[in-house]
Amino acid sequence: MSPLRWLRPAPHKPRLPDSEVQRLYPRLRWQILEATFIGYATYYIVRNNLPVVAKEMSEALGYSKTQIGDMLAATALAYGVGKFLMGAWSDRSNPRYFMALGLVLTALCNFLFGASNHYGVHLLLWTLNGLVQGMGWPPCGRSLGHWFSLRERGTVFAVWNIAHNVGGGMAGLIAAYATQAAGWRNAFFVPGLLALACAFYLVWRLRDTPQSEGLPPVEEYRSDEPDPIQRTGERELGTRELFVDYILLNRYLWLFAIANFFVYITRYAMLDWGPTYLKEVKQASVAQGGQSTAILEFAGIFSTLLMGWLSDRLKGRRGMVSLLCMIPVAAAFAAILWVPAHMLWLDLVLFGVIGFFVYPPVMLLGVAGLDFTSKKAVGAGAGFIGLFGYLGRTVQGKGLGWIVEHWGWDAALWSVLGCALAAILLLALTWNLRPLTATEGTGGNPALPRHR
Numbered sequence: 001m002s003p004l005r006w007l008r009p010a011p012h013k014p015r016l017p018d019s020e021v022q023r024l025y026p027r028l029r030w031q032i033l034e035a036t037f038i039g040y041a042t043y044y045i046v047r048n049n050l051p052v053v054a055k056e057m058s059e060a061l062g063y064s065k066t067q068i069g070d071m072l073a074a075t076a077l078a079y080g081v082g083k084f085l086m087g088a089w090s091d092r093s094n095p096r097y098f099m100a101l102g103l104v105l106t107a108l109c110n111f112l113f114g115a116s117n118h119y120g121v122h123l124l125l126w127t128l129n130g131l132v133q134g135m136g137w138p139p140c141g142r143s144l145g146h147w148f149s150l151r152e153r154g155t156v157f158a159v160w161n162i163a164h165n166v167g168g169g170m171a172g173l174i175a176a177y178a179t180q181a182a183g184w185r186n187a188f189f190v191p192g193l194l195a196l197a198c199a200f201y202l203v204w205r206l207r208d209t210p211q212s213e214g215l216p217p218v219e220e221y222r223s224d225e226p227d228p229i230q231r232t233g234e235r236e237l238g239t240r241e242l243f244v245d246y247i248l249l250n251r252y253l254w255l256f257a258i259a260n261f262f263v264y265i266t267r268y269a270m271l272d273w274g275p276t277y278l279k280e281v282k283q284a285s286v287a288q289g290g291q292s293t294a295i296l297e298f299a300g301i302f303s304t305l306l307m308g309w310l311s312d313r314l315k316g317r318r319g320m321v322s323l324l325c326m327i328p329v330a331a332a333f334a335a336i337l338w339v340p341a342h343m344l345w346l347d348l349v350l351f352g353v354i355g356f357f358v359y360p361p362v363m364l365l366g367v368a369g370l371d372f373t374s375k376k377a378v379g380a381g382a383g384f385i386g387l388f389g390y391l392g393r394t395v396q397g398k399g400l401g402w403i404v405e406h407w408g409w410d411a412a413l414w415s416v417l418g419c420a421l422a423a424i425l426l427l428a429l430t431w432n433l434r435p436l437t438a439t440e441g442t443g444g445n446p447a448l449p450r451h452r
Helices: 018-045 049-061 065-090 095-115 119-133 137-147 150-182 186-205 218-222 239-248 251-281 286-298 300-313 318-336 344-371 375-407 409-428
Strands: none
Touching (some): 018 186, 049 251, 049 286, 065 137, 065 251, 095 119, 095 137, 095 186, 137 150, 150 344, 251 344, 251 409, 286 300, 318 344, 375 409
């Protein structure tokens, strides 16, 4: 018997009486949203801590920007691959234990990273950290896809997506102040301890599907007509059907994925390099560098809620809303190029503009992975789109470090601006894409959306 059998999906339980269904369903839906929110925010605390202390670690160990860029690129590539592969694994796992296991593994990577002094070890550990970080998003997508229906998905995912901002913002503050208090190594030890605590919390609070709790599918509970894209019902998909039919042959996922490549470059440019840029060009302190990360992350909270709600009101046109958000992102990168060195406050305002507008596309392109495939392929679909996003982060992490060393910060910012414009052009092709409603038919293709 497999030693990992405890990760398998929880079996269905006999249906509870209707009175119990009406009592338990609202409470468990809130519990799932709460647990996945807190759990995913914690994943960010043990992932976004390196950029905040990259300058201090480099000075202590003699690392170059190219070496830091290699670490950022390696972990981004590993995360993209991990999100895809772990996504497929999570589609056939119990998120209650799968997500907790990922936090334990990423905590161990952080502990060992903080204790090491060797570049090769640091590169390996941060690559492994990126790989196991891929165990975070897919079980959240699986859980929310089972507990919330298509018609409420944009709004619910907008609320949940704030976990990115809360976790990312807290990562900047925790890493910065832990470093100020006791050195750069504590930027990895403290988050690691928090991740271990959260792993126990997830085992306590998270649950698998409604049927594993004796409840009906969410479409039945909500009295929604089932989405024809979810025509596989509640059976688990085979490997070929999952990867080929619902992912690789789905041209809409490819379009959203390629757009996500460029969106992620603009998202992570200032997260990975912003603190270093401000310290070197604008004479910012360690605390101000951490604050810039928090400003960028927290600025996306309200806009994510607003744009998720708006995409639902526009019948699931996630691409249209994403395009409209990327225009001010491009404008903000252009403006940063002209801010004088003594006006740090204006740079921080522009960081806020980037965060406000870049996080809705990050969220909505992930939701598109749910909209245009089966909820039994949610992890793999979102992982496929996420893979392209983190390929973008890989190019950004390695490319920007190299550009800065050879051409300077202005050249790096111009390159990011070009990527923002590429994202706008690609998203223009998704302007009218939205998922089918149940009454419109699919023409025999289980992943075919309506295009008007």
